[in-house]
Amino acid sequence: MQKKNELQYDMLRSVVDTIKTAILQSQARAAQLVTQEQLGLYYGIGRYVSEHSRKGYWGTGAIENISMMLKSELPGLKGFSAENIKLMRRFYEAWKDIEVNSVATTTEITEGNKHQQLTNSVVATTELQPVESETIHQLKLTNDEDFPVTAFLNISFTHHV
Numbered sequence: 789m790q791k792k793n794e795l796q797y798d799m800l801r802s803v804v805d806t807i808k809t810a811i812l813q814s815q816a817r818a819a820q821l822v823t824q825e826q827l828g829l830y831y832g833i834g835r836y837v838s839e840h841s842r843k844g845y846w847g848t849g850a851i852e853n854i855s856m857m858l859k860s861e862l863p864g865l866k867g868f869s870a871e872n873i874k875l876m877r878r879f880y881e882a883w884k885d886i887e888v889n890s891v892a893t894t895t896e897i898t899e900g901n902k903h904q905q906l907t908n909s910v911v912a913t914t915e916l917q918p919v920e921s922e923t924i925h926q927l928k929l930t931n932d933e934d935f936p937v938t939a940f941l942n943i944s945f946t947h948h949v
Contacts, residue, residue, distance in 0.1 A: 824941050827879075827948070831927035834880025837873055875949045882948070883927075886935065 840846050855870040 820941055823944065827941070827945060828927040830876045830945055831880050831883065832924040833873065834876035834878070835884070836922075836924045837877045838880050838884075841877065875945075879945065879949050 837851065841850065851873050852870040855868055855873055858868045859865055
């Protein structure tokens, strides 16, 4: 009887180990996708802020006001303090050359979900259409052999900046 119980336990241990491995692998993939989406968003916001603040389109205090308004309109929103928005700008400015110096696909999503393919960078850039036809280009990494996508994604936003 004890051997039967041991066999059942061994079988269950194997089943649990298999399920546990699947769960942990799925969680790791989900975390990587979240990191990729977050980096893409922060890159896009950084580009948008850089293009408007560095060229003098916005006056002093604009980023602080944007942060306050975002917090007001999206209660509970975290990670969009004025300092973090400035870090997003720095993140974009540090990585913007990967779009200029490499070859990959850029997908522009325009009104009506029309897609246009352009070859010009190591990243695919998705255009998001906010109010008044302003555009935020969100970073989407491709499988370009020359760009270390896995390494890039394994580095959190905080470590990038």
